[in-house]
Amino acid sequence: MSREAWGQWGDQDEIGALNLVTPADVVLAAGLVRQGRVLSLAQPLSKNTPVPALRPGLQHFMTRDGGDYAGGAPARGGFQFADDTVIMALHVGTHLDALCHVWCDDQLYNGHPGTGTTSTTGAKRCGIDKVPPIVTRGVLLDIVALHGAPLLPGQSIGRGELERAAQLAGITLRQGDAVLIRTGWQEAQKGVPQREVNFNVEPGIDVEAALWLAQSGVAMVGADNFAIEAMPFPAGTVFPVHQRLIRDYGITLLEGLVLEPLAQTGVAQFLFVAAPLPIVGGTGSPLTPVAVF
Numbered sequence: 674m675s676r677e678a679w680g681q682w683g684d685q686d687e688i689g690a691l692n693l694v695t696p697a698d699v700v701l702a703a704g705l706v707r708q709g710r711v712l713s714l715a716q717p718l719s720k721n722t723p724v725p726a727l728r729p730g731l732q733h734f735m736t737r738d739g740g741d742y743a744g745g746a747p748a749r750g751g752f753q754f755a756d757d758t759v760i761m762a763l764h765v766g767t768h769l770d771a772l773c774h775v776w777c778d779d780q781l782y783n784g785h786p787g788t789g790t791t792s793t794t795g796a797k798r799c800g801i802d803k804v805p806p807i808v809t810r811g812v813l814l815d816i817v818a819l820h821g822a823p824l825l826p827g828q829s830i831g832r833g834e835l836e837r838a839a840q841l842a843g844i845t846l847r848q849g850d851a852v853l854i855r856t857g858w859q860e861a862q863k864g865v866p867q868r869e870v871n872f873n874v875e876p877g878i879d880v881e882a883a884l885w886l887a888q889s890g891v892a893m894v895g896a897d898n899f900a901i902e903a904m905p906f907p908a909g910t911v912f913p914v915h916q917r918l919i920r921d922y923g924i925t926l927l928e929g930l931v932l933e934p935l936a937q938t939g940v941a942q943f944l945f946v947a948a949p950l951p952i953v954g955g956t957g958s959p960l961t962p963v964a965v966f
Contacts (some may be wrong), residue, residue: 677887678922679783686783687803689772689923690721690892694809700848702810702944703925706965712938714853714930715767715961718759723862723870723901728762730867763957767929768950772799774956775915782923795954802951804925804958807851809892811945811964814838815855815936816876823857824876829857829903832885833879842941848890851945854878855932858898877903883914887922894918895927927962940966 716722724730737756742748764770772782773796779787781799789797816830817823819838832876835854839846846852856876877897878886881946883902886894894901902914918924927947935943943966949958 676784676921681923684783686923687772687785687799687826688805689782689925690887690890691805691807691925693890693892694807694849698810698847699808702808705810705942708966710938710966712935712966713961714932714935714964714965716859716929716931718761718766718959721867722766723865723867723872724762724765725872728764729760729871731759731761731765734758734760734910734966743855754956761959763952763955763959764928764958765925767931767962768959769801769947770915770919770926770928770957771796771801771804771955772919772923772925772948773801775912775919777916777920780920782920790956796956797954800953801949801955801958802953804949807893808944809851809944810847811851811853811943812839812844812846813842813855813932813941813943814844814934815842815932815941815963817855817857817860818936823861826871826874826876827903827905828859828876830854830876830878830882832882835882835885844941846886846889846891848892850889850891851893851895851927851947852891853927853930853932853935854888854894854896854901855936856896856898859929859931860897860933872899873899873904877901877906878914879903879907879919880913883918887924893925893927895930897930897932899928901926901928901943902923915941930962935964938966940964
């Protein structure tokens with residue numbers, strides 16, 4: 674049974690590799706800001722945001738709007754307002770996986786019991802509410818630039834390609850980094866109808882690449898695809914990268930990033946900021962990651 678990071682920050686730890694981000698790392702990352710530009714890396718959220726078939730799409734309802742006043746609703750003192758409600762899966766659009774999102778052999782990251790994650794209570798251990806705000810150095814590994822084009826559906830990215838992408842960018846990975854990988858998958862979905870997006874065939878990293886990132890001491894791994902890893906999986910495996918990074922190394926995964934605008938700036942390292950919604954017991958959260966440079 675693999676459990677490389679278990680116990681590294683104590684038997685009760687629920688934060689995982691984000692423990693690697695020190696105050697000194699935050700200060701160094703802040704020093705990367707030169708232009709004062711702030712760039713969102715998130716998809717817009719709407720009923721048209723694609724989601725896998727196993728998850729419900731986003732539903733957005735207005736509970737008070739201009740139509741109410743047009744229909745005769747009172748406006749006290751002339752005051753009018755709008756209000757709305759959103760119902761959505763937590764793993765939709767640009768989102769962060771909590772450390773309770775995947776497990777095997779009935780054990781979450783750090784040996785916490787999988788039986789503590791139930792439909793009535795949510796995750797008692799390693800929920801998204803345990804994830805602190807993430808402020809660290811962000812690093813873009815642009816595999817599209819390395820190949821000169823978006824990767825093909827199902828194409829696997831190995832350790833060597835990540836190393837070459839880092840060399841191309843003039844980057845050496847450091848402990849505590851948030852590594853963002855551009856595969857071109859998100860860009861390839863432009864113009865594809867929502868229900869025709871194939872989430873089961875994606876380019877992404879393989880296990881060897883994932884282990885290289887984990888052993889480099891990175892705090893978080895993100896990508897512009899929906900699964901981080903290549904799909905379909907190698908024969909005889911099921912989400913092997915998720916299992917190794919989340920369960921064994923305590924590394925949260927940030928999926929569904931929008932990385933093309935960042936790549937177009939030519940900036941490879943930047944101040945990275947992201948904070949999930951503190952949904953108690955949640956297995957993930959939509960969020961808006963930001964690159965500041």
